[in-house]
Amino acid sequence: MNVFIAGGTSGIGYALARHYLEKGYCVGVCGRDLKKIPESLSEKFKPFQANVCDIDSISAAVHSFTGHENNLDIFINCAGSYAEDVAGKISYEEAEEMLQTNILGTVNCFETARKAMKGHTKGKIAVIASVSGIMDYENSSLYTKTKRSVIQIADAYRRALKPFGISVTAVAPGYIDTGKLRQLNNNDLSKKPFLTDVETAVNIISTAIEKQEKLIIFPAKMKWMMKSLSLLPSFLLNIIMYRKAQWMKDDQP
Numbered sequence: 001m002n003v004f005i006a007g008g009t010s011g012i013g014y015a016l017a018r019h020y021l022e023k024g025y026c027v028g029v030c031g032r033d034l035k036k037i038p039e040s041l042s043e044k045f046k047p048f049q050a051n052v053c054d055i056d057s058i059s060a061a062v063h064s065f066t067g068h069e070n071n072l073d074i075f076i077n078c079a080g081s082y083a084e085d086v087a088g089k090i091s092y093e094e095a096e097e098m099l100q101t102n103i104l105g106t107v108n109c110f111e112t113a114r115k116a117m118k119g120h121t122k123g124k125i126a127v128i129a130s131v132s133g134i135m136d137y138e139n140s141s142l143y144t145k146t147k148r149s150v151i152q153i154a155d156a157y158r159r160a161l162k163p164f165g166i167s168v169t170a171v172a173p174g175y176i177d178t179g180k181l182r183q184l185n186n187n188d189l190s191k192k193p194f195l196t197d198v199e200t201a202v203n204i205i206s207t208a209i210e211k212q213e214k215l216i217i218f219p220a221k222m223k224w225m226m227k228s229l230s231l232l233p234s235f236l237l238n239i240i241m242y243r244k245a246q247w248m249k250d251d252q253p
């Protein structure tokens with residue numbers, strides 16, 4: 001089995017790479033900076049330098065991984081950009097990178113994966129969105145809006161690729177204990193409710209891909225909290241979510 005993970009050089013993507021290598025699969029990963037890779041895992045682990053915002057770059061990486069055969073079984077897009085953009089406190093550069101990576105990068109990954117699976121009737125594609133993307137409210141952060149778009153882009157590709165036997169799984173996790181999340185929060189995750197460890201997340205994500213689930217939201221407590229909040233009138237939801245974001249960052253309202 002061949003698995004390619006865009007954004008597989010650290011965090012959730014790298015943990016997924018380890019998981020598939022332990023199963024004996026051949027795993028290609030990419031990122032912009034290969035020095036991030038904690039350790040090269042085995043001869044079946046193939047790292048490529050590529051940027052998902054550039055379709056030629058990601059296509060070349062996947063092509064180098066698969067060679068001339070369209071034998072890619074699983075493609076997972078973990079490449080994502082997130083910043084602490086509470087209350088709109090985000091620079092132009094951060095916003096640009098977030099939009100490019102999370103939206104254009106998602107489309108580029110779907111296009112690359114579908115080509116690498118052409119003629120293959122059992123391909124599986126997955127993309128990491130966020131639990132925040134399941135809620136629709138006016139004052140949500142730019143990150144949340146991009147992740148909502150990721151879920152919707154996945155819906156569109158699921159419909160388009162179904163006739164070719166390719167499944168699309170959108171993954172909407174709550175907080176996962178990765179180095180990046182720690183770095184953004186000065187190593188203090190005490191205000192991140194229902195934090196999930198990365199091994200648990202990998203098990204949930206890989207099982208959902210295997211079962212060809214359309215959308216997996218986890219952990220369950222976070223899922224039900226978000227679904228309950230979604231039932232509130234939008235003005236109330238806006239206030240609650242904004243206050244919650246400020247509390248997390250110790251901002252004054």
Ligand SMILES: NC(=O)c1ccc[n+]([C@@H]2O[C@H](COP(=O)([O-])OP(=O)(O)OC[C@H]3O[C@@H](n4cnc5c(N)ncnc54)[C@H](OP(=O)(O)O)[C@@H]3O)[C@@H](O)[C@H]2O)c1
Nearest residue numbers: 007009010011012031032033051052079080175176178180
């Ligand atoms: N951790 C959480 O709590 C959490 C919760 C919900 C959703 N998520 C989502 O899960 C995904 C992974 O998050 P993480 O915490 O594991 O973060 P991470 O460790 O920073 O992983 C992101 C990966 O994507 C790569 N990447 C970023 N921009 C890229 C680009 N333009 N082209 C190619 N690769 C790129 C990074 O490598 P380079 O920077 O070297 O390119 C890295 O390998 C993200 O989409 C994030 O939004 C995370």
